[in-house]
Structures are given as C-alpha cells and as structure tokens.
Amino acid sequence: MDKEKKLFLSPTFSYSFALGLLAFLSLSSYFILKENIGSQVNSAAIVNLSGRQRMLSQRIALYSLRLINASEGRLRQQLRQEFEKIIQLMESSHVGLLNGSAAMNLPGVLSPEVQAMYFSSPLSLDKQIRQYIGEARSLLSASDHELTLENTHLGYIIQAASLKLIQSLDAVVRQYQKESERKIANLEALQFFVLLITLFVLFLTGVFLFQPMVKRIKEKTKQLQMEDAALLRLNEQLQNEIKERKELERQLRIVNEFDETLLKTLPFGIDIVDEECNLLYLNEKMERVFGKLAIGKKCYLLYKDDKQQCLNCPLKNGAQMGEAKQLEVPGAMQGRILLITHTPTLYQGKKAILEIFEDITDYKxxxxxxxxxxxxxxxxxxxxxxxxxxxxxxxxxxxxxxxxxxxxxxxxxxxxxxxxxxxxxxxxxxxxxxxxxxFSRTKEPQLQRVDALELLKAALDKVKIPEGIKVEMRIERLPPLEIDPLQFGIVFLNIILNSLQAMGNGGVLHIGGTKADNYVILIFKDSGEGISEEDKKRIFEPFFSTKSRGTGLGLATAKIIIEKHRGSINLESEYGKGTAVIIKLPIGSIRR
Missing domain, CATH: 1.10.287 (Helix Hairpins)
Structure with missing residues (x-):
C-alpha cells in the first residue's frame, strides 16, 4: 500500500512541477506580449501625434494665408475661430509630447536623443514650436488693417513652415519611429527566448515523464481486460440512457414547436438575422409589413429610413452567446424610434441573432x-x-x-x-x-361655453391694425367651445400681434375657422417673411423670439393654454412665403 502511494506521489509531484513551470513561462509570455502591445499603442500614439504636429504646422501656414486674403468680415471672423482651434491643438499636442497625457496615451518620458532634439542645438525644436505658435497667435490677434502680405508674423510662419521647422519635425518623427522599432525588437527577442525555454521544458517533460507513463499504461492494459465484464454492464446502462435521451429529444421538439408558436403570437415584431445582417426569419407581425420576399435581404435596408447600418449595431463586433444587448434606433420605419433587443441564438444549426422590436416613439x-x-x-x-x-x-x-x-x-x-x-x-x-x-401664472382653465368667433372679434378690437395691412376673416358657423375666455383672449391676441408684426407695413392676415370631425380648427395665416427651418424647431420655447424687441413668451404661453384645453397648436411656414398658425380644439366637454 505504501509502495503504491509512493509510486503515485512521485509522478504527481513531477507533473505538478512541470505544469507549474509551463504556467510560469506562459504567464511570462503573456505579460511580454501585453507589454509589447502597450508599447506599440504608446509608440503609435507618439508617432501619430508628432506626425500630426507637422500637419498642424502646415495648416497654420495655410490658415495664415487664408486669413490675410479674406476680404469679408464675417468670413475672416470664422477663419479666426478655426485658426485659434488649430493653434490650441498644436500647443496641447506639444505639451502632451513633452510632459505626457493619459488621454492621449502619451508617457511623457523622453529619451536622451529626443530630449536633445527638443532642448539642445542644432534643432532646439521646443523653442522653434513655441516661437512658431507665438507668431501664429500674434498674427491671429492682429487687427484687420494689419493683415497684409507684408506682415512680419506671416513672413516668419511661411518661412518656418517650409524650411527649418518642417525639417525638424520630420527629424523628431523619424527618431520616435526608430526608438519604437528598437523597443519592439527587444521585446520580441525576449519573447523568443521564453519560447525556447518553453520548448526545452516540454522536451524534458516528454523524456522523463511521458515515457514512464507509457510503461504504466501497458501495465494497466492487462488490468483493463479483466474489467471487461464491468464494461458490459455499463454498456447496458448506456443503452438505457440512450432511450432516455431520445425521450428528451422528443420533448425538445415539442418545446421548439411551442417556441415557434410563441414567436408567431407575440405582440412584438421579431426577426432572426445571421452575422452578416441577412434576414433568416420574420414572425407574422413583421411578415405582414415587409412580405415573405424580405427573407435574405439586409435588415437595415428594410427598417432604417437612411438605409444605413446602425452605428452601434452589435453585429459589427460580433455578439456572444448568452449576452443580450439593447439598441435604441431613431429614424426607422418612417421616422419611428425602435428599441431593438439583440439575443444571440442558434437557428437551423448556425449562429444567428434574435431581434425583438418595440416601438417606443410615443414613450420618447x-x-x-x-x-x-x-x-x-x-x-x-x-x-x-x-x-x-x-x-x-x-x-x-x-x-x-x-x-x-x-x-x-x-x-x-x-x-x-x-x-x-x-x-x-x-x-x-x-x-x-x-x-x-x-406666462408664469397660467392656471387651470375656468371653462365656459364660448363662441370662438365673438372671442376673435373681441381680440381684434384690442389691436390697432397698421396702415397697409388688411385682415380677412372667413369663418363658417362653428359650435360653441368649452374654454376659458380670458386665457384664449390672451392666446388670440398674442397670435394676431405676432402676425401683424411679421408683415411690417404691408400684407394680408387671413383668419379662418372650420369644423372637422369632433374638432374646431382655427387658422391664422400672414403674408410675412416666414420662419426659417432652424427657428421653427425652437419657436415654442420660452424667451425665444425672432424679433429684436420680443419677449418670446407669446407662443409659449399659447401652447401651454391650448394643451391645458386638450388641444394642439402647430406652425407651418416657408421662408419668404408667410406663416400659418393652426389651432385644433376639441368640441364638447374637456373636464376630467
């Protein structure tokens, strides 16, 4: 018994030692590789950034000439702003290269050779760059009448960008590249040395461990032959397990059929795509929208309005089994916002992605x-x-x-x-x-049955119509509205004043009203200059006004009041062709 124990412990210790040594060598190789990758990342960042300094010096020279040649004040102001950004970028990159920056993957440790290039003759690159940036800032701060081709700052910038500075920047880039290649070569040599040791350890393991093991296997073979009867009993047991497995497969088919039925009946849109975004399956809800011919097409060509793959699509980086990801996709299916859940799965024996679509437009x-x-x-x-x-x-x-x-x-x-x-x-x-x-004290409406036409006339009576402006009112017979007359007096007055001010000294204000289904629709259309697309997006924001003396609260107040009456206000405008304000109010009681 003690002899068997000794025979067992001896190879166990040898195997453990060999495996521990191999593990140590593997870890060493891993850390060397990690250091190599990190070195390449830092070196790439340094080389790219130093190379970008060369490009930025040329862009400063280019923008200096564009600033000198710009004749329009507005263009010159825009060039000044862009020029300032380029100068700041070159300066921050220079500081990062010298002192280091975690955000830029820059270590901030300079080799003696690079330090000499920056701070010693003949290059003195740090001094050149700082003087170059200083000259650029001097040119940037110069007044417009000083911006001529004879400007001394411009002359220095053009000369430096084409001669000594660009040559010095090329030299330091080459030095950075040279140091990077040397460091990587040293790490690769160390990695090769670790590989040789690993191979040697494997050789020793084969000679002193595996050969004795082969001998022991031969001895055990005879013992296994004696245990054949036990294997026959195990075979019988295996046959029983096979029967159980077939039963499990039958139950699995039932579950798969249930899953198929579930996919068809869920209220969500569901599809299955392969790793190339090709559609493999659509449930009935999606099939009714896109048809059976959609199978095989790219999913984003069907769903996305711009026909482009989603920026953060999980399929780009490859989805892992058991890892579900959600992606919010705007601009899909004619302007809707979809929440798509991506779940890796197997479909017909191949890797695929199950996508569940939920329309969250109204929620957003x-x-x-x-x-x-x-x-x-x-x-x-x-x-x-x-x-x-x-x-x-x-x-x-x-x-x-x-x-x-x-x-x-x-x-x-x-x-x-x-x-x-x-x-x-x-x-x-x-x-x-x-x-x-x-605007600040808008309260809950005090509802009364009101004739909208009379309320509009009362609002017009409070307004002095400028000469050259004509008001035309064409309103059919409308049912009474249950609204707050004081609040809607403010709404109509603000909209009429905005329309009159938009037309200046001449034009026509059309006021119309009609009944559509269970709503009354009132339209105020002026013949003014209209509103730009950019301003239309903010027109209902408080304190936003397109007029130099406006408060920007008229339409914001009107929107709040109208929405408290369960109505809506919209604006249609085409720049240069006037503006129409459309109010939609429900007929009948709006009491909650």
Whole structure:
C-alpha cells in the first residue's frame, strides 16, 4: 500500500512541477506580449501625434494665408475661430509630447536623443514650436488693417513652415519611429527566448515523464481486460440512457414547436438575422409589413429610413452567446424610434441573432414633453418673481416721470419729448412684464361655453391694425367651445400681434375657422417673411423670439393654454412665403 502511494506521489509531484513551470513561462509570455502591445499603442500614439504636429504646422501656414486674403468680415471672423482651434491643438499636442497625457496615451518620458532634439542645438525644436505658435497667435490677434502680405508674423510662419521647422519635425518623427522599432525588437527577442525555454521544458517533460507513463499504461492494459465484464454492464446502462435521451429529444421538439408558436403570437415584431445582417426569419407581425420576399435581404435596408447600418449595431463586433444587448434606433420605419433587443441564438444549426422590436416613439415623445413641462414650470416661477419686482420699480419710475411733467414749467419741446419717450418706454416695459406674468401664472382653465368667433372679434378690437395691412376673416358657423375666455383672449391676441408684426407695413392676415370631425380648427395665416427651418424647431420655447424687441413668451404661453384645453397648436411656414398658425380644439366637454 505504501509502495503504491509512493509510486503515485512521485509522478504527481513531477507533473505538478512541470505544469507549474509551463504556467510560469506562459504567464511570462503573456505579460511580454501585453507589454509589447502597450508599447506599440504608446509608440503609435507618439508617432501619430508628432506626425500630426507637422500637419498642424502646415495648416497654420495655410490658415495664415487664408486669413490675410479674406476680404469679408464675417468670413475672416470664422477663419479666426478655426485658426485659434488649430493653434490650441498644436500647443496641447506639444505639451502632451513633452510632459505626457493619459488621454492621449502619451508617457511623457523622453529619451536622451529626443530630449536633445527638443532642448539642445542644432534643432532646439521646443523653442522653434513655441516661437512658431507665438507668431501664429500674434498674427491671429492682429487687427484687420494689419493683415497684409507684408506682415512680419506671416513672413516668419511661411518661412518656418517650409524650411527649418518642417525639417525638424520630420527629424523628431523619424527618431520616435526608430526608438519604437528598437523597443519592439527587444521585446520580441525576449519573447523568443521564453519560447525556447518553453520548448526545452516540454522536451524534458516528454523524456522523463511521458515515457514512464507509457510503461504504466501497458501495465494497466492487462488490468483493463479483466474489467471487461464491468464494461458490459455499463454498456447496458448506456443503452438505457440512450432511450432516455431520445425521450428528451422528443420533448425538445415539442418545446421548439411551442417556441415557434410563441414567436408567431407575440405582440412584438421579431426577426432572426445571421452575422452578416441577412434576414433568416420574420414572425407574422413583421411578415405582414415587409412580405415573405424580405427573407435574405439586409435588415437595415428594410427598417432604417437612411438605409444605413446602425452605428452601434452589435453585429459589427460580433455578439456572444448568452449576452443580450439593447439598441435604441431613431429614424426607422418612417421616422419611428425602435428599441431593438439583440439575443444571440442558434437557428437551423448556425449562429444567428434574435431581434425583438418595440416601438417606443410615443414613450420618447411623452418623456420629452414631461422634461419640457418641468422646465417650463421652473422658468415660469422664476420669471413671475422677477417680473413682479420689475413692475414695482416701473411704478415708481412712472410716478417720478409724471411728477416731473407736472412740476417742470418749460416750453422746451426737447424736454417735453424726452419725458414722453420715457413714458412710452415705461409702457412698453410694462407690456413685456405683463406677458411674463401671463406666462408664469397660467392656471387651470375656468371653462365656459364660448363662441370662438365673438372671442376673435373681441381680440381684434384690442389691436390697432397698421396702415397697409388688411385682415380677412372667413369663418363658417362653428359650435360653441368649452374654454376659458380670458386665457384664449390672451392666446388670440398674442397670435394676431405676432402676425401683424411679421408683415411690417404691408400684407394680408387671413383668419379662418372650420369644423372637422369632433374638432374646431382655427387658422391664422400672414403674408410675412416666414420662419426659417432652424427657428421653427425652437419657436415654442420660452424667451425665444425672432424679433429684436420680443419677449418670446407669446407662443409659449399659447401652447401651454391650448394643451391645458386638450388641444394642439402647430406652425407651418416657408421662408419668404408667410406663416400659418393652426389651432385644433376639441368640441364638447374637456373636464376630467
């Protein structure tokens, strides 16, 4: 018994030692490889960044000439901004190369050769670069009348960019490349040495461990022959296990059939694609949309409006089994937002991806509207407090102006006119404050049955129509609306004033109304200049205005009031052809 134990422990110790040594060599090889990769990454970053310095020096020279030759003030201002960015990029890259930067994968440790290139003659590259950047900044800060071809800063930049600086930058790039190649060569030599040792250990393992093991196997063969009877019993047991396995396969087929039925009946869109984005399967919901002929086509050609593969598509990097990923895809299926869950699976014996489509467009829209409403509430409370304080101060100013007007005994028309101007500006400021207060204290509607036509006429009566502007009202007989007349008086007044101001001194304001299904639709269409596409996206934001003296609260207040009445307000405009404001209000009770 002790002899068997000794025979067992001896090879076990030898095997353990050999495996431990092999593990140590493998780990050594791994860390050498890791260091090699890290070195290549850092070296690549250094070489790329130093090479980019050469490109940036040329771009500074190019932008210097473009800045000199620019004749239009707006273009010159744009060039100044871009020029500043290029200078800052070259300066930050230079500092990173000298001092290191984790964000740029730069170690900040310079070899003696590179340090000599930067700080010693004949190159003194650090001094050259700093002087070059200084000259560029001097040119950037020069006034427009100093930007001529005779400018000394321009002359230095052009000369340096074409001669000594570019040659020096080329030299340091070559030195960086040379040092990188030398370091990688040393690591590769060390890795080769580890490989030789590993092969030697394997040779010794084969000679001193595996040969004795072969001898022991031969001895055990005889013992195995004696155990043949036991194997026969095991064979019988195996036959029973095969029967059980066949039963399990039958049950698995039943489960697969259930899965197929489940895929057909789920309320989500489901497909299966291969690793090349080709469609392999569509459930009934997706098949009704795209048809059976969609099988074999690229999934993004069917789903994406721009026919391009999703930027973060899991198929690009390869999905791992058991790892589900979700991807939010805007601009799909005619402007919808889809949440796609990707789950790796096997389909017909091959790797595939199961995709489940959930339309979250309405959820995203509701989420955005909630954020906007919370933001409007905060802005409204703040604006109300500020406007209230300003109105108190304006009251004091109006009383002071009135007192001066009464007390000053003068026939100087200039003094009288300036007092009138002061009074007019106070009135204008009070109107702006009133708009802010209307926006900040919008309350729940006090509903009444109201004739929309009468309310529109009352709003028009409050407005002075400028000469050259004509108002045409064509409204069919409309049913009464259950709305707050005071709030909608503000809505109609703000929209009419915006339309009149948009037309300046000439044009026609068309006001129309009609009934469509269970809604009343009111349209205010002016013949002004219209609104640009960029401004249309922000037109309902508080304090956004296309007018130089507007508060930007008229349409924002109108939107809040209309939505509290379960209605909607939209704007259609084409720049240069006027604007139409469309209000849609429900007929009948809107009480919750």
């Amino acid at each position: 829209k509701a989420q955005a509207e909630l954020v906007l409403s919370e933001r409007l509430a905060v802005i409204g409370r703040m604006a109300g407090v500020i406007a209230h304080e300003f109105r108190n101060q304006l009251g004091v100013m109006r009383n002071a102006a009135y007192f001066l007007k009464m007390r000053i005994d003068t026939r100087d028309e200039k003094v009288i006119r300036h007092l009138e101007i002061l009074d007019e500006q106070i009135s204008e400021t009070e109107r702006i404050i009133e708009n802010i207060l209307d």
